[in-house]
Amino acid sequence: MRKVFGAVALAAFTGCATTQEAQKPETPPAVEAAKVEAPAEQPKLQVPVDYYKLDNGLKVVLSRDSSAPKAVVAVYYNIGFRIEPKDRTGFAHLFEHMMFQGSTNLGKMEFIRLIQKNGGVLNGSTRFDFTNYFEVIPSNALEPILWAEADRMRGLDVTEENLKNQQGVVTNEVKVNVLNQPYGGFPWLDMPQVANTNWYNAHNFYGDLKDLEAASLEDVRAFFKTYYAPSNAALVIVGDFEPEQVKGWIQKYFGPLPTVAQPSKPDISEPRQTKEKRHDKQDKLAQRPALAVGYHMPDVGTPEYFAMALVDEVLLQGNDSALYQQLVQKKGLTGEVSGGVNQLGNHWNYNGPMQWTAYLFHDADTTTETLLAEIDGVVAQLQNQPIDAATLERARVKARSGLYGQLEGFLGFGRADLLASFALFFDDPARINRLETELMKVTPELIQKTAKEYLRRENRTVLTVTPATAPATKTQAP
Structure with missing residues (x-):
């Protein structure tokens, strides 16, 4: 995931925006061996987790950390490469771009400007099992950012002009990052297509150009209405905040959004491979x-x-x-x-x-x-x-170090990433605190x-x- 300082990077699987000026938005809220056991005394990870759901189905995870006056806001939607519609390869990725094209009260680039003028950074990406959007901001800017995320969850500015613009952007990404790049797609894009047999796991996630070009305005609107609903999303806030105050803001801005019945997720299982x-x-x-x-x-x-x-x-x-x-x-x-x-x-x-x-x-x-x-x-x-005891212990140390590094990565976004993933996948963000224990059991x-x-x-x-x-x-x- 590319870091974004002052702009949204036009890079593979990252949120992109056009440079067209937008109308002024409505005013947002004001900013404010033998069996080897782990040593019994070894410390265990304890991430604060406050998890609940709104009546409309939105999963909310709060994880307070007052060590610095900043906050991470992450919104994850349970739609990724695996479950995008057939004959619309690359559609999940295309739609990620559309989320930066303006919303009910924010025109083009206004969402990005709101983050930047408050000293924050932002980005988004499409992955196998989710599409995410996040911001790292000073904690006193938290309320307007929540308002802005709710605004684009409420309604996206889906126009023919915006669609054509972003189809062109994504098409150029495919050409620059894959078709005209040495080793383009190797192995991250190529391996799943060869190793898997189920179409959902084996199709071209970046998208065939003919499918990208065939996407219609009706397709985009239907996709947004179905998948970009609170009943298919998780909101995570990590950082320095007052929990009761934040819960009030979340209820105020996200609570009124309507729930949407979700279609059954496709079967993405793979058969046991028996031949190289x-x-x-x-x-x-x-x-x-x-x-x-x-x-x-x-x-x-x-x-x-x-x-x-x-x-x-x-x-x-x-x-x-x-x-x-x-x-x-x-x-x-x-x-x-x-x-x-x-x-x-x-x-x-x-x-x-x-x-x-x-x-x-x-x-x-x-x-x-x-x-x-x-x-x-x-x-x-x-x-x-x-393996011998020394090799196992070294592996454990490396794995624990890697886990802690992920949690602290990019100003605390790594923690938000796992909390959101575990809320979406398992309805259990507290799973984050059991990872280290499970590693030590091996x-x-x-x-x-x-x-x-x-x-x-x-x-x-x-x-x-x-x-x-x-x-x-x-x-x-x-």
Whole structure:
């Protein structure tokens, strides 16, 4: 997610706005080994969580932090790439742009100006399971920002001019960030399309240009009415505020909005993969070959899901990781190995099928099979015997550090992100305080069991990028 200081970035999956001047809005409110156990004395995460719902279905999470006079306001809508309508690929992303085109009382750019003149920053994004909008502001500007978010939830300025404008913006993004970019879409956009079989998980999330161009004004209005309703949203406020005062503002501005019956969410499940998949992508702009391997993840919330968070640390994260040590330090086959779970977010803020993915770039004289053999050798070490106590403890420390880093990321937005995700997905934002405990429960035996089941070759998708001038890589498994 791109940080925005003074403007909304025109970047992939971030909220975009035009530069056209707008009419003045109505005046807003005034600003005011053996089994290894965790040490019993180890501190546990305790994020304040005050959770309730309005009568119209809006989920509200308040998390007070008076360490600095600032606040994060985040509005999450339960609509993302996975459940956008068929024949309207990229529509969830297109509509994210539309939310910056003006609302009932705020014309074009006025929402952004309201944030900026109060010293705040803002952004938005489209992800697998949600579309979000957030602002980081001085806490004395909280009321007018709540008013503004409620105003665009109440009614969007959906016009033919705005639609055509943003169709052009999104089309240009696709061309700049994917079609005309070396390794465009690798592996974050390419891997789901190859690894998954269910259309909802496997279609082009960025959108085919023909589908983007075919979106009509009626489509946009229907999409807004259905998905951008309080009954399909979560509002999170993190920071320095008086809870009762804020609850009064939320009721005042969001309470009158009507509830909307939500359509049933589509089935996004994936079948168990029983045969390795391979796919080669020819790239006329690439200078070197690339390789990505993706393994289907355990279901969210299972013990194996938490074990994979530690597997990720052991195998992939940091220069001490096993894959980095083997492929970079020992063999010199690449200069870096990257990846993880959820390339568009983090290990925690999604709710559906996902891949754990590792990817790298390499010289043309290094074959895919050489690289896969080395990867398989590293993975086999986890599968063949439980990891030692020191390795497990290091993984736990890294995972806990990463979790705390996410929570504190971007001026406190990271905390709001997880609270909103858990409210939307599980009706349980307090889940945030159980993540660390679940990580500490993971044993060497569970890691070994998880590696055997989920890091199977049959559960793997191999994605290669071949420069168009080079001989094509074999696309069939040997």
